[in-house]
Amino acid sequence: MILRRSVIVALGSMPLLPRVVFSETAVKARHVGLLSSGAPFTDTSEIVRGLTAGFAKRGYVVGSSLLFERRAAEAHPDRLPQLVDDLKTKTELIMTNAYAVARVVKERSNVSVVAITGADPVATGLIDSLARPGGTITGVGEIAAELSAKRLEVLKDTFPSLRKIAMLWNADDLGMTGRYKNAEAAARMLGFEIQPLGVREPQDFAAAFAAMVRDPPDAILMVTDALIALNRKRVFEFAAQQRLPAIYEYDFLVRDGGLMSYGPDMSEVYDRAADLANRILRGARPADLPFEQPTRFRLVINKKALETLGLTIPPAMLMRADEVVD
16 A cells, blocks of 8 residues: 555656647648739639639638639730749649630640630630530630620610621630620621721730721620730720720629620639539549539629710610619
8 A cells, every 4th residue: 555655646746748739630732723814813803702712612711721823924825835834833723714824724734724714615626525525624614606696685775776896806816716706696697787806916906996986886895805804994995985885795894994794693603613623623533524604694784884975775774784883
């Protein structure tokens, strides 16, 4: 009994050993490339905010468990190969909102791609089919022919007297040329006369504007890619000076000063793109993930731009709008 008490006393008098803390193994951050063919993606860019929300729904914390590596060509296509070479060594997949980027990634690497594109991915050769892309690219794309027709119908319903429509697009971009052709075919079916105005660089906009001054259209349809988007303010200003109604493809252009847009609900598009990226990060192959299409579309009208142009539209059109920008 005395011995036992001595042992207990001895143990009780020993210094406390440092407490061993067992922690879970730190989760490795996933690296996703965001490659813009136009302006740099910032934290306030619609696509960054949309993808961040989409990834958050799937358990990621952007800036912690998922890191964006951002690069931008700023409407200089010749920069894309170097940017792709840089990203392919640092990221597990690349996400983009441009056909031109997806094409360069496909040509220069085996990195998985989630593309958000208005170009027809099958017609341009990005993928084999919508149901089974068959390579390293999947994503979310538009139904260009149907959407072009719908935009023109909206324009005609808003301004019934329109007869001639100028179409502005990047003629050096295969995807945008395809979109222009879809819009042209839809316009002819609706009885419009077409004024084609392809541009290839910023200097070409002056010539396009001059052509519209010499031979005035009744309205403008702008097909949007990096080159066009970076020069959008010039189009807004020209339309205002000439008092020309114009329809755009995406609602951010209306919030920036354009008159009206009809296009996909981009919050849905970014959410679907984030879901595809999540599936790839978890082991799925892009070849087996169907290239998706939007299911929700929005009509947005800028009331201030309408007043600046001195135009009136049927009250029913304002009621139809999903958003009216003041």
